[in-house]
Amino acid sequence: MSGLMTGLGLPDAMAAVIVLALNVYALTGGADFGGGVWDLFAGGPRREQQRALIAQAIGPIWEANHVWLVVVVVLCFTAFPPAYALLGTVLHIPLALLLVGIVMRGSAFVFRSYGSRTWEQRRRWGATFAVASTLTPLLLGVTIGAIATGAVGDAGGQPAALPFREVYVAPWFAAFPLLTGALALALFAMLAAVYLTLETHDPALQDDFRRRGLMAAVMVFVCAFAALIAAHVDAPIMRAGLMTSPWALPFQIATGVAAIAVIASLWRRRYGAARLAAGAQVSLMLWGWAVAQYPYVVPPTLTIRGAAAPRITLQIVAWALAAGALLLVPSLAYLRRTFRARRPASRV
Amino acid sequence: MTNLLAARTQMAISLGFHIVFAEIGIGMPLMMVLAEWRGARTGDRQYLELARRWAKGVAILFAVGAVSGTVLSFELGLLWPGFMKFAGPVVGVPFSLEGFAFFTEAIFLGVYLYAWDRISARAHLLAGLIVAGSGAASAVFVVMVNAWMNTPTGVTMAGGTIAAVDPIAGMMSPAAFPQALHMVLAAYASTGLFVAGVHAYMLLRGAAPAFHRRALAIALMVGAPAAVLQPLSGDISARLVARTQPAKLAALEGQFATERGAPLRIGGVPDEASATTRYALEIPHGLSLLAYHAWDAEVKGLDAFPRDDWPPVAPVHVSFQVMVGLGTLMALVALWAGWAAWRRRDLARERALLVALAVTAPFGFLATEVGWTVTELGRQPWVVQGLLRTADAVTPMPGLVVPLTVFTLLYVMLGAVVVALMAAMVRETGGPESI
Numbered sequence: 088m089s090g091l092m093t094g095l096g097l098p099d100a101m102a103a104v105i106v107l108a109l110n111v112y113a114l115t116g117g118a119d120f121g122g123g124v125w126d127l128f129a130g131g132p133r134r135e136q137q138r139a140l141i142a143q144a145i146g147p148i149w150e151a152n153h154v155w156l157v158v159v160v161v162l163c164f165t166a167f168p169p170a171y172a173l174l175g176t177v178l179h180i181p182l183a184l185l186l187v188g189i190v191m192r193g194s195a196f197v198f199r200s201y202g203s204r205t206w207e208q209r210r211r212w213g214a215t216f217a218v219a220s221t222l223t224p225l226l227l228g229v230t231i232g233a234i235a236t237g238a239v240g241d242a243g244g245q246p247a248a249l250p251f252r253e254v255y256v257a258p259w260f261a262a263f264p265l266l267t268g269a270l271a272l273a274l275f276a277m278l279a280a281v282y283l284t285l286e287t288h289d290p291a292l293q294d295d296f297r298r299r300g301l302m303a304a305v306m307v308f309v310c311a312f313a314a315l316i317a318a319h320v321d322a323p324i325m326r327a328g329l330m331t332s333p334w335a336l337p338f339q340i341a342t343g344v345a346a347i348a349v350i351a352s353l354w355r356r357r358y359g360a361a362r363l364a365a366g367a368q369v370s371l372m373l374w375g376w377a378v379a380q381y382p383y384v385v386p387p388t389l390t391i392r393g394a395a396a397p398r399i400t401l402q403i404v405a406w407a408l409a410a411g412a413l414l415l416v417p418s419l420a421y422l423r424r425t426f427r428a429r430r431p432a433s434r435v
Numbered sequence: 436m437t438n439l440l441a442a443r444t445q446m447a448i449s450l451g452f453h454i455v456f457a458e459i460g461i462g463m464p465l466m467m468v469l470a471e472w473r474g475a476r477t478g479d480r481q482y483l484e485l486a487r488r489w490a491k492g493v494a495i496l497f498a499v500g501a502v503s504g505t506v507l508s509f510e511l512g513l514l515w516p517g518f519m520k521f522a523g524p525v526v527g528v529p530f531s532l533e534g535f536a537f538f539t540e541a542i543f544l545g546v547y548l549y550a551w552d553r554i555s556a557r558a559h560l561l562a563g564l565i566v567a568g569s570g571a572a573s574a575v576f577v578v579m580v581n582a583w584m585n586t587p588t589g590v591t592m593a594g595g596t597i598a599a600v601d602p603i604a605g606m607m608s609p610a611a612f613p614q615a616l617h618m619v620l621a622a623y624a625s626t627g628l629f630v631a632g633v634h635a636y637m638l639l640r641g642a643a644p645a646f647h648r649r650a651l652a653i654a655l656m657v658g659a660p661a662a663v664l665q666p667l668s669g670d671i672s673a674r675l676v677a678r679t680q681p682a683k684l685a686a687l688e689g690q691f692a693t694e695r696g697a698p699l700r701i702g703g704v705p706d707e708a709s710a711t712t713r714y715a716l717e718i719p720h721g722l723s724l725l726a727y728h729a730w731d732a733e734v735k736g737l738d739a740f741p742r743d744d745w746p747p748v749a750p751v752h753v754s755f756q757v758m759v760g761l762g763t764l765m766a767l768v769a770l771w772a773g774w775a776a777w778r779r780r781d782l783a784r785e786r787a788l789l790v791a792l793a794v795t796a797p798f799g800f801l802a803t804e805v806g807w808t809v810t811e812l813g814r815q816p817w818v819v820q821g822l823l824r825t826a827d828a829v830t831p832m833p834g835l836v837v838p839l840t841v842f843t844l845l846y847v848m849l850g851a852v853v854v855a856l857m858a859a860m861v862r863e864t865g866g867p868e869s870i
Contacts (some may be wrong), residue, residue, distance in 0.1 A: 150501055150541040160508050161534045164519050165527020172520040175512025179832050186509050190502045196851055197498040201491055202856035257833055363802045379835045396524035397600050403528050411535040425550050427586035
């Protein structure tokens with residue numbers, strides 16, 4: 088294993104692992120946030136059934152899914168300490184808000200499930216859960232968008248010499264990061280709607296989420312297109328990577344095919360195919376960002392090699408990851424299997 | 436308020452909040468597993484009911500613990516980018532291992548809480564055991580990081596930065612074992628005796644005695660042995676501090692002057708300006724005996740260190756005294772309960788013992804808070820003892836009093852909600868019809 092890693096470059100491999108963990112987080116934890124979005128936008132005659140289905144679907148798994156974000160954070164500060172220090176400094180405001188969202192979402196969810204006695208309490212915690220679920224993905228997207236523009240790297244050079252606004256606000260409060268936030272929200276909402284069609288046998292409820300999935304897929308189109316336009320001004324590295332590099336065309340085609348496949352399979356009620364296509368679309372977009380800004384962790388100042396921790400640290404973490412995977416993969420499979428089997432009761 | 440003080444306060448509040456939930460996350464799963472196991476073995480439905488009721492509370496407490504732990508992992512970068520840049524390559528390794536332990540804990544907690552009726556009783560019990568084990572492992576890995584900050588090993592310095600690292604040696608720093616032992620025992624003692632105190636209180640009120648008697652027995656099984664062992668673990672820790680962090684020891688004991696045959700001070704108010712500790716009850720040679728196990732051993736006073744390297748003496752000394760006092764009372768109550776159980780008395784009818792348990796219920800969590808204060812304030816002005824000053828680790832972002840206010844309000848609100856929900860759950864077990 089270490090031989091393979093030497094060939095690839097250990098820091099590169101570690102960066103790839105971080106993107107992979109972020110990818111799994113988007114597909115699992117991201118969808119849990121998306122579920123909260125649909126709690127917020129629950130409506131029609133089956134409003135309470137929609138909410139109950141969402142709660143039942145994410146209840147047993149959201150805490151395990153959430154840990155992927157912790158994995159991303161820990162690997163980031165272990166493998167690329169200067170990058171983590173820079174992000175923590177310049178992106179303090181959106182990351183602190185992200186934390187407030189994470190805390191409120193998780194606590195409100197368990198307060199509603201386990202602590203509420205009256206309908207009024209349930210409604211209040213439900214509303215908190217839904218609003219926090221909607222704001223958190225926005226902030227996550229804003230963070231990634233801000234890194235991609237290169238403004239974080241620029242601001243981090245001399246934080247004391249520049250005015251507050253330029254260092255701590257401007258890098259993320261700009262068109263591209265904000266549109267990336269909207270894109271993340273739309274993607275997570277789409278994932279959640281598609282997953283939820285598979286969580287019930289009630290055709291009416293399936294149709295509720297099918298319609299929501301279609302709406303979200305259209306929103307994804309709109310946000311992605313707007314972000315691409317904003318990249319022309321805000322994010323030259325993204326623009327170059329996504330538009331002119333040799334892999335740009337195949338990448339754009341693949342993402343486009345996945346996006347159309349989501350809509351087509353939802354339209355034809357092929358929910359299994361829709362789940363595959365939605366997962367592929369989210370993953371492609373995430374890897375598109377990562378590959379476009381290669382070889383930077385935080386463009387245009389910190390490269391993967393330049394920011395990497397000493398080799399010995401990376402090697403130990405690589406072994407720990409291998410050992411951890413042996414432990415986690417069967418455990419996660421067991422968790423999924425335990426809760427996958429849909430209750431026959433929901434057929435009635 | 437300076438930026439540095441705001442950052443330190445926010446970190447202290449975040450840690451002080453999280454540590455209670457972390458301890459519960461270590462202690463409660465063991466108690467639930469014991470109750471479930473007894474229920475399965477004896478066929479006594481009350482034990483299973485007890486495990487289920489505890490699990491309902493744990494679902495809330497674990498979620499709050501998980502999200503407040505996430506806050507801490509981000510705050511390392513948001514408040515202390517200088518520390519992460521400096522120490523990331525060393526402390527990242529135990530943090531990564533903690534990540535896996537936490538992952539395992541979260542996965543099997545999901546199974547434990549939601550799969551009562553989906554998997555076999557044996558598999559369910561095993562899931563609970565895995566939660567209990569991985570919770571304790573998480574604590575050990577996190578404490579390894581703190582131990583390294585107290586007694587850093589495995590780094591070679593050159594010009595203020597780390598030139599070479601050995602993360603494994605960093606994990607095995609001298610303080611790692613004593614601190615991990617002290618923390619895990621603290622978790623079992625605090626959680627066990629708190630829960631025992633709650634059920635003792637319900638027994639005193641005459642509520643559902645059959646249910647609360649069983650709950651008291653299980654809680655004492657976890658809490659009492661840990662509370663009795665904790666003073667021994669404290670002795671190991673104190674001797675290590677004497678050897679590796681003499682300035683911290685001097686602050687703990689209010690020892691300003693270096694002397695042979697130093698006395699042990701009980702109580703007292705240290706005054707940094709006059710370099711004296713007043714109003715203390717002094718036991719001659721006590722400190723030399725405790726710290727070095729020798730009658731005339733020399734104990735370094737704060738006068739042996741530059742003024743810039745002194746920790747804030749009074750809060751460290753007072754916190755230490757409070758911790759030792761609370762811990763001693765807990766150990767005595769635990770011994771009392773053990774003696775009564777050994778004499779085969781019905782604990783539920785020992786009113787005096789029940790009163791003592793109810794009164795001392797919060798002592799463990801209080802002792803944890805002041806104990807954590809001792810280890811953190813006692814290390815100041817260093818974030819990594821002797822290598823990096825706290826002032827050099829803080830973020831350059833101005834206005835840190837704003838996030839401090841936001842997170843303080845958030846935690847006050849969360850704390851109030853959690854206490855109200857738990858109180859309501861306990862009250863539910865009050866009626867004779869409810870169980």
